[in-house]
Amino acid sequence: VEGQKNKDLKELLDEFHYADIAEILDELNLEQAIYVIKLLDSETTSDILTELDEDIREKVLKNLSDKEIAEEVEELDTDDAVDIIQELPEERQQEVIEQIEDEEHKEEIKELLTYEDGTAGALMAKELVKVYETWTVAGCLRKIRAQAEEVTRVHSIYVVTKEEKLIGRLSLKNLITAKNEQKIADIYISNVDYVTVDEEDEEVAKVMAKYDLEAIPVVDENKKLLGRITIDDIVDLLKEEAEKDYQLAAGITQDVDSDDSILELTRARLPWLFLGLIGGIGAFIIMEGFQESFNHYKVLFFFTPLIAAMAGNVGVQSSAIIVQGLANDDVKGSINSRLFKEMLLAALNGLILAFFLFLFVWVTKGEVNTAFAISVSLVAVIIVAGLIGTFVPLFLDKRGIDPAIATGPFITTSNDILGILLYFWIAKLILGI
C-alpha cells in the first residue's frame, strides 16, 4: 500500500467489490485504512464502511469529520445510514445529522432513529417502490423508473391507497405482463404479508423465513406503509443470533471474536468462570460436610467428578433442545408434559449408564452395596439434571428472559452442585449411615 502511487492504487481498488476492500482494510493499520478511504469516492467508501469490522469502523469514524461522515451517510440507504450513525457517540450523532444536505434523507434518518432496537422499525429502510391504486400501468412504469433510481433493488412494488395505507403488492413481472391502460386497482395482488413497526426482529425473521420472502413491508397500527425490510438484513440477523446463542452456550457473555484483545476476551469469559469457581467451592463444602459419614466408603468421593460431569452434560443437552425448540416455535404442550417426557428420557438414559457403572464398581471393588448406591444415585442425579435443564429455559421464556442464558455454564454449575448433594444424600440413605 505504502509504496504505490495514489492513482495506481485507486485504479486497482476500483476493480474490487466494496466487501473485498473492506476485508483488506480490516487487515491494514488505522492510518493506512483512513488513507485509502479518503482516496476513494464516497459512493464506494460508504458501502465499505457498512462492511468494515465494527472495532475498525469505530476508529475510522473517529478520524473523519462530521461533514465527511455526513457525506458517506448521504450515499447509503437509510437503514445502513442509521446503523453507522448509531455507532457514533450521542453528541456527535446530532451534529452529523445536521450536516446531511438532502432534507428528505435527513428526516427519514431521524425517523428511523426513533424506533427501538430489536424491532422491525430499527431494521427497516425507507427506500421502497410504491404505487397508488388509482394509477394506470403505463403511468406506473414511468413513476417506477423515477423511484427505482433511489432503490438499490426492487423486490416488490407496494400498492397503497391515497392515505398511504398498504393494500397489496405487484411484482415487476405483473407490470410487464399487464396492458398499459389497465388500472393498478384491477391487477394488484391483495394478499400481502407485512409486519408492524414494533414487531420483534426475531419474529420478522421467522415470518420471512417461513414464507420465503425476500422483502416485507412494514406498517404502523393503521396499516400505513412506513418502510420495508430486505432479506439481507435478516441473513445478518440470523447469523448474529446464532452466534450469540452459541457463545452463551459456551459461557461467553459479550460479543467477541478471536481477534479481540486479551482484556476484551477476559471480560467476556471471566464472569462465567467465576460462577464455576463458586460452584466448585459449593461442591467442596458439600463434600466436606459428608466427610465424616463416609469414612468407610472413601471410594464414593472418587466418583464425584463423574456425577458432576453427568449432571452437567444431561442438563446442557435437555436445555439445548428446549432452547432450540423455543427458537423454532415448536415447543408445544404444557410444561408438565415436557417435564414428564424428559423424566422418562432421563430415566432411560440413566438406567443404561447406571448399569455399566454398577458393573464397573462391582467388578473392580467387589462391593455390591457401594456399587448399588452409586448407580441408584446416578439415575436420580440424571433425572433431576434433565428436569432442571428442561424447566429452567421454559421458566425463563415464560418470564420473557432469553432462555439461551440457561444453557452452558449456568446449568452446568447448578447441576454440578445439586448433583453432588443428591448423590451423597442418596448414597447415605442406601448405605444406611
Next chain:
Amino acid sequence: VEGQKNKDLKELLDEFHYADIAEILDELNLEQAIYVIKLLDSETTSDILTELDEDIREKVLKNLSDKEIAEEVEELDTDDAVDIIQELPEERQQEVIEQIEDEEHKEEIKELLTYEDGTAGALMAKELVKVYETWTVAGCLRKIRAQAEEVTRVHSIYVVTKEEKLIGRLSLKNLITAKNEQKIADIYISNVDYVTVDEEDEEVAKVMAKYDLEAIPVVDENKKLLGRITIDDIVDLLKEEAEKDYQLAAGITQDVDSDDSILELTRARLPWLFLGLIGGIGAFIIMEGFQESFNHYKVLFFFTPLIAAMAGNVGVQSSAIIVQGLANDDVKGSINSRLFKEMLLAALNGLILAFFLFLFVWVTKGEVNTAFAISVSLVAVIIVAGLIGTFVPLFLDKRGIDPAIATGPFITTSNDILGILLYFWIAKLILGI
C-alpha cells in the same frame, strides 16, 4: 377436521398460506393429514409437502402412490422436487421419476440428482431467466414474459453467449429503463458473481451473505450456466448449520427436536453421556491412584469438582471462539501465535481466579501450603485447558474435520481428566510428597 364437509374444509384451507397449512398438518395424525392432502389440488399440496416436518413428510410420501408423488413433484421447482425425491428410498426414486410427464422437468431433476450433497449443485434450481447477448431489449422482454411463467421469482436475468457461457447479468430495472431497440450486448452488466457447481454449500452461503446477493448463478468449469441458487435456500442452510453447531456444542449427535420420540432422543444423547461416563471412570482411577499420597491432605480431593469444572469451562470457551472464528473465516495468523495468545489469556484469567481460591482455602483451612498448591494447580489447569481448547479445533480443521465436534462434551471430558491428573501431580510436587 373430522366433522366438516369436504367442500367447506377445502374452501377454508384455500384461504391459508401453504406454510400455515403445513403447520396445521404437522399437528394432525397421519390419516387426517393424508386426507387433507388428497383433498387439495396438487399445486398447493406440492408446496405444503416442502414445508412439512421431515418425519411427517416421510410418512405421507409412503402413503402416496408413485404417480401421485410424480404429480406433486411436477408442480415444484426443480430444487424442491429433488429434495422430495431424495427422501424416498433408492428404488422408489427411479419409479417416481419415470412417472414425471414433462420430459424437460424429468431430465433436469435427473441432472440435479447427480450432484453431491453439500455442493452448490445440490442446492441449485434449474429455473432461471436467461437471455442471449445478441437479443434486443424488445425481443428480450417478449422472451422473458414466456420464461418468467415458469420461474416463481425473477431475481436477475443472466446474459449468456450462444454457447450458454455466462457473461453477465441484467436486472428487470435495467430492461425497463432501456430503449426497445438496444442490444443486450450493449446494456448488460459484465460484473457478475457466480459459483461453480462443485463449490461447498457453506462457501456459497458466505459469498451470498458477504455480497448481499439474493440469487447467484451456478456454472460448470467452462463457465456454462447450469442453474441458480436463491437466498431462501441459503437462509434454510444457515439455520440448519447453526442448529447443528449448537447441538454439537451441547452434546447432541443427531438432528433431533423436542418433539421427537424418546428413543430418537436417546440415540442422539446417549453417545456423549457414555463419553462422560468413561471420563468419570478415568477421573476415578486417577483419584484412587493418588489416594495414598494425600492421606494428610484429604481436602485436596474435595476440590476435584472445582478443578474439573474450570478445566471444562475454559476448554469450551476457547474452543467455541475458535470454532466461530473458523466459521467466519477470521482466524488469521499461525497456530503458534493463537496458542500463545490463549496462553496469556488463560494465565490472566487463571491468576485472578486462583487469587480468590487461595484466599478461600487460606481463610477457611488456615493452611498456606495447601492453599498455595491448589491455587498454582488451578492456574496450570486453566492454561492447559485453554491450550487444548484452542489447539483441537484448529487441528481438526486442518485435517478437514468439522471443528464443531471439538466443543461440548468432547473437550469437557478430556479436559476433566487431564485437569484432575495435572492438579494432583502439581499439588504433589509443591507439597513435596
